[in-house]
Amino acid sequence: MNTGSSAISPVTVFVVSHTHWDREWYETFQQFRLKLVDLVDQVLNLLENEPGYEFFMLDGQAIVLEDYLAIRPEREADLRRLVQAGRLLVGPWYVLPDEFLVSPEAIIRNLQRGLRVSRRFGEPMMIGYIPDPFGHIGQMPQILHGFGISAAMLTRGLGDEPVELRWQAPDGSIVLLVYLRAGGYGNFAWFPKRPDLFVADLADRVREYLTGAATPEALLLNGVDHLFPQPELPQLLAAAREALPAWTIRHAALPDYIAAVRASLAADDRALPLVVGELRSPQRFHLLPAVLSTRMWIKRANDAAETLLERYAEPLSAWGHLLGGPDRSAQLDEAWHLLLENHPHDSICGCSIDQVHEEMRPRFAEVMQIGEALMGEGLNRLAAAVNLPPEERGSEGVGEQPVPSGHFAAQVEPWPREERAVVVFNPTPAGHTGRVEVEVRLPGPPQAVEVVAEEGSRMPAEWLVRPETFQGERAVDGDEFRRLLASARVGHFNFRRIRNLRLRIDGEAAELDILLRDDERAPDLTSIRATLDRIEAEAPLDAVTEARVRTHSMATGRLAFVARAVPGHGYQTFRLLPARERRRGGAEGRVSDSPSNVIENEVFRVGADRATGTLVLEDKRTGRVLRGLNQLVDGGDAGDQYSYSPPAGDRQILAPAQVATVQVERSTVEQALTMRYSLAVPAGLAPDRQARSEAITPLAVIVTAR
Template identity: 30%
Template sequence: MTSEKEMIVVSETHWDREWYLPFQEYRAKLVILVDKLLKILEENPKFTNFTFDGQTVVLEDYLEVKPESEPLLRKYITEKRISVGPWYVLPDEFLVSGEALVRNLMLGHEIGRSFGRVMRAGYIPDPFGHIAQLPQILKGFNINSVLFMRGMDDSFENLGLNLEFIWDSPGKVTSVLAIFLKYGYGSVAKLSSHKAGGIYKAALRSIKRVQRKMLNRSASTVLVLNNGSDHDEVQAFLPEVIENWNSSPELGEFKLVQNDFEYYIEKLRSQDLQLKRYEGEFRGARYHYLLSGVFSARMWIKQLNAECQMLLENWAEPTAAFSWLLGENYPRDYLWAGWKWLLRNHPHDSICGCSIDEVHRDMRTRFSWAKQIADEITKESMYAIYNRIQLKPSPKRAIPFLVFNSLPWDRTDIAHLEVSVPGKSHDDLNFQFELIDSSNNVVPYQLKRILDLPRLTTSNSSCYRLSFLAKNIPACGFEVFRLIPKQVDLPTEQNIKSNQLENEFYLITVHEDGTFSITDKELQKTYQKVGIIEDCGDWGDEYDFSPPVNPDADLKITNENVKAEIAMYESGPAKKTIRIKYNL
């Protein structure tokens, strides 16, 4: 164990791919930055390291337009003069799935290794808070540290934490060395380039000020300084500043060195530190803005992201694995292509919905491509599985189809089947089929006409969505159902109340103004006035809601005491839907 006094200054940039400018404009700035960086590294061997914000996507973004620079990048990454990873992008942790975080790190490691080296430090400075499980996820990649800025609450004072502490995962399953970047991820960014008598006196004063602050709360004699912030270019004179510091004994005993976050963590771990511990998530804003309003900004982004994650995680990958077990090729690269398009929407300024409109229009395209890839992989995998199933003989003219369950437990849920039948009709009389399961039990179903016809349909036909309750579909398995042409009377329900939904668990009653009450039958508790809509003034931005300065002059629009148009939109043995319309 050592107790040497050392300050590691990390030359870096915090690189948002898109934010108040769209991606392509930021990429143009990235090309300028990297071109300058490569020139500095080539001309000045004393410039020992530059760190790319814990990401690897910047390599792809740059090399897509400057492929001729790839050999140089590989050379400097291998030599540890450029540090990349461990992430692909720096994500928001609360708005993406746990699996997406794992895939993010997997891709970051794969790209970093392909270039020669992955920085093994959990650098994730700017996301708006951190999940409690992050230590477990990082440890799964043999990363034993995390460096973060946002999210610290009163625990820092109440527990008497230092800038360095042990962060335990829930239940103390594992832990990592945590570094709270209390003074920001740009603590010594934008150092003055002014020289007086050959000395960078202003830059040295800036470093000294930050050092004093850190020593007040540090448990170590090894400190880290971030020389870079949002979209900052390289400060080529940094090695001279370091030489000035190390040749000025009046500045103290601390040696100043230029390196990356992995080097800092290794130095820190070489000390015999008795650190305090913390368990839980980081959702506080005592020291840095948390900006939690972004969790509901542009909800369509969150919805599309959830849909794409579900398709990749619960359908495309499992069905591809099942078909591979049956002899098909596994579409590894195709799946990763889908994940890449999705992960490029996970940086905090993207998924949080707090960028300019043009940025989020671009996100729609990435979501669409991720969904298309997931859908196609799922479809092809299901076809491969279906073609290997030996179905029992069916009654004449029966139409067999499968209901898949990609989850690892038995499942009962609503299944939907879109069907097209010959003939045009304004009612459901031309749909005459009986639905049976593999045990020849008749399964009740309901129909809904599809007015927006699917892309592939026969001419002069009617399209329907058939919905039914598929019961006890086996884990990672399927059930065979058949449609048998037969004249049937679709079930009708008597005494349907157009303002009520009820099953064995809940009773929902919609009131005249469109608000509704929910009765939990098990708890015997009723929640009133659910579903109030309110639109009011907002002087804030896409990060935070701020009420008008004069709330008395604000016009509030709500659905309270407004008569709504309430109708039963769909009712049957599988599901019921009430439609509520307002004119506010």
């Protein structure tokens, strides 16, 4: 297509003014927000006072509206008026994430929040505008389709493909894709201010764009990272219209360009080339893949937070609400809000300045605090709804034991038995067998316990932390005994809250057992006093001359066991019983009962090669042996936070500096093989960064296979 200034085929040029706003990157969020406020102030003033400056796009991110209004709340009505007029383009995203480092659910929540925030002001821009992320997931067309978005626009991930494409997800969803192959999202960011030079530059940019286009529409994106609006643009566009009368040159909004492309395709884009799935080509634009492992603590923290919210806090809160608990959707929304603030691509990729990433830590911490609190609340409510025998539920209330002849016995509530129930929930869709750790409270530490499933089978179990309890016993005379009972009437024993009281009287002798609370619940004074009143009516306390007083506190231990066949999105109840005898299956401590350097089950045998620091795996079914597994290789990196670049004269460290030590631990629950060694690695890069230094430092390595 001829795009010179002479008479040519009709061309429509769409000049879209915008900024690409990295919320935090080479400056912190607060430092960048100073500039954001100035930028949006200028945009609003231009849109309101310069008739030729018609449109501006806020980078497809709704969070910039919140960030701006936190400083300029008085301008919310101005924003709303311009968005509703279609002159200020907002959304659909909340932030522009890295698609490979956040979960699919997080991408969906990102769009949900972005659209919700945008609709507070007007209609959002319904285009999947993803200009700068470092490659794109294959499911993106599917996700966009789910929100009614039928077009996407991107820069990275393709090669020599044309501008207009169809992009298909694995499920068959297809969107119209505009590939910004000619200069990316800043292909008209800067231009000459002299009219004749501006016209020539614009014509060159249009020619370059249309070289790869199938339609006569050219998109010139007038913006780039943190670029402020250019107020001289309307006058320069007027000069271009006069110099190029055969062209239609518009200051436009991005949806105008998409609509024109669809019209040129006669609403039938099936002739366009089809690209399928993940887009990861670096042919035209860098993908910077090393960011996938930069600052790994960020990736681990994000994975933990997403898993907590998606797999535990949300489903458990929903189930708890169905069982009559409070609606925690507002707390969950705040947790997602905090997490999404860590998802902009320069944040989650770890490629910003140090202070930016330090400020991510408290956001992750708050997400975990909210998620863990909601998970615990939901688990407690579900456990309370499970049908357990009364003695396992630990229900409050007055209860009496059989009264032997000549004795009187009473207690405030059923005395805690050594038998306990543990309810294991599975928040995933599929059934699962796995190791479970649980905190167990007992009135006294048994030597061993057995974990018994609902059908009666015994589960392998072990104590990780054995229960410990304080138990005191003393003999008192009748006066001290009556003083203690008077104190018990107000729910306290030596300034500790009473959970349970058990009393036996036999003539002049008495036995008093007091179980102290280990929580913040108030004593049940009504039940305590009613119990003591009945005792006095049946057996006068004045007759008691001696008593044995025992105090108990609930013991807390940590138990690990194998929970078998817990149904998906369901639960199974396991009973903890005192072991009748020391037997396999009773919970004992971890032991190292074999000098062998292998661990094995019925399928595999895993051993250690101490000379190389690697693992050896044998498939016992076939006899096949795989050696050299889990080898750690230390190499140099002379690159930066974006790119891995080994030094030209690098030397790799493959083997331990000395023979590794191996320890094997076995218990009824699991087997663990731990190998310890050190690598003698260069201390850093040489001054010229072409090799690693000659100075050596030890790097301790601990490898555990379970």
